Amino acid sequence: MATTSALAAQAEPKIDAESRNKQAPQQEEAQLKKWYIGSIDQGTTSTRFLIFNGLGVPVASHQIEFKQMYPHSGWMEQDPREIVESVYTCIEEATKSFTAMGNSTDDIKAIGITSQRETTVLWDRDTGEPLYNAIAWPDTRTQAIVRELKARKGADKLQDICGLPLSTYPSALKLTWLFRNVEEVRQTYDAGRLMFGTIDTWLLYNLNGGRDKNVHVTDTTNASRTMFVNLHTLEYSPEVLDFFELDPKKIILPKIVPCSDADAFGSIASGPLKGKRITGCLGDQSAALVGQLGFEPGMAKNTYGTGCFLLYNVGEKPVMSTHGLLATVAYNFGGKRKPVYALEGSIAVAGSAVKYVVNNLKFVESSDKISECAATVKDNGGCYFVTAFSGLFAPYWIDDAQGTMFGITQYTQQGHIARAAMEATCFQTKAILDAMEKDSGHKLTELAVDGGMTDSDLCMQTQADIINIPVVRPIMRETTALGAAIVAGFAVDVWREFEELKEINKEDRTIFKPQISQEDSGKMYSRWTKAVEMSRGWLDSENGNQSQ
Secondary structure (H helix, E strand, O other): OEEEEEOOOOOOOOOOHHHHHOOOHHHHHHHHOOOEEEEEEEOOOEEEEEEEEOOOOEEEEEEEEOOOEOOOOOOOEEOHHHHHHHHHHHHHHHHHHHHHOOOOHHHEEEEEEEEOOOOEEEEEOOOOOEOOOEEOOOOOOOHHHHHHHHOOOOHHHHHHHHOOOOOOOOHHHHHHHHHHHOHHHHHHHHOOOEEEEEHHHHHHHHHOOHHHOOOOEEEHHHHOOOOOEEOOOOEEOHHHHHHOOOOOOOEEOOEEEOOEOOOOOOEOOOOOOOOOEEEEEEEHHHHHHHHOOOOOOOOEEEEEOOOEEEEEEEEOOOOOOOOOOEEEEEEOOOOOOOOEEEEEEEEOOOHHHHHHHHHOOOOOOOHHHHHHHHOOOOOOOOOEEEOOEOEEOOOOOEOOOOOEEEOOOOOOOHHHHHHHHHHHHHHHHHHHHHHHHHHHOOOOOOEEEEOHHHHOHHHHHHHHHHHOOOEEEOOOOOHHHHHHHHHHHHHOOOOOOHHHHOOOOOOOOEEEOOOOOHHHHHHHHHHHHHHHHHHOOOOOHHHHHHHO
16 A cells, blocks of 8 residues: 655755855745755554655655564564565655655755664675564564563663563564574574664665665664663663673674764665765654654653554653663764653554454454544443553563453444554553653653544544543644654754754644543543453463464
């Protein structure tokens, strides 16, 4: 499935910095409309390429869905080659739309990349070819390995170093499984040719021309999702590598650089944007925080995509959670700016629960019809759907839970189940917000949102009702791609200060205010909490035989 969109725009040559400094605000705004930044947004189920002008307005885009593979229950794989091809296709089609409007690619100043995190790719340095399919971040084949490693000496020290708990989520566990189960991976490792990367690294390697240029880098936000990085130094941790029994002389890890850099990420080697510099890179959830302009401590955003991810800016020092959240890098613009950290609440299943209702239960024809189905009933009818398709992530971290539905009676209709699927994400968001309040000592007064599920007014109103604070939705929801464009733009001086961004995407926001009492909301949440506890222990150690 592919979509293309474009808005008219004209382009002029970029003016020099000295002239720009002398411009009146109106003149500078006119110039920003004629400077462009490309943004690659490589997500869990689709890839898109957008071209933004200097005011943060998308003027052209193209999107393609790519194949997901589920070889066993709980497994999720992707073809690394198809992912690269999807990026090239999106660049080509969006650029066609851009130039068809009379624009010139000369006015595209830089390219930014944002991508799904944790998804793991291994390839051979000598051939540049992947050794196995990419293991996607929601994959749970490593459940038995997680249980084993939790009993290993030093396991209790890991989260204080890297900010992440031992779970099926981080890249380190996926790499461990590949070592144990794919002979070619072990042989390549023993020969010292094994290259490791998350999707950002794999894309940068290929966009730069593969083994010929051998650009092998990652940014600090993506690196912080592997478990291999000391969150305090932003360098690879010898202690963690040793825990996972990795010899740094045998595995080739990508160089870690800031998210915004004029040279480190190379340039596009072929296609209509050949030679364009890639100057920004960051993980998709960090990109959404940047796209929502969450630059001050205490600011937060929640992205409702395949999963759902709430990031809370904690400032220039990492905060280690004691309530089930993750410590991570929010963004790192480099230069004189210090890295900024975040607390994160990660929900494995959000939009994928909607797709389950569409594709597996076949209640409606497409995901955009789920709200209509849910609106056929006034409430969930007592039905609660714990969408633990990949276990439960933050703040619960229950690896042995599976998808479970409670409260089904002869009264239950399709609309009740559709509502319950949407509400599951809203309830988990409340659990994360409660944990963030405990960790930070600060209660949010509103929640900024983005992502596909936010198109549903019903879902966003439900979210506001459950968390009892306003939910704020921007009119332009491509905030993840916008974040990648922003970090790329900073590297080439399209913008130089955060203050210049303050008006981007701020007009015509929709605010959803709570419409039910805290008492009623509390009763609903109490039942959800009971359902979560009842979903525990569905998988036992014997059911983890696919993870051995």
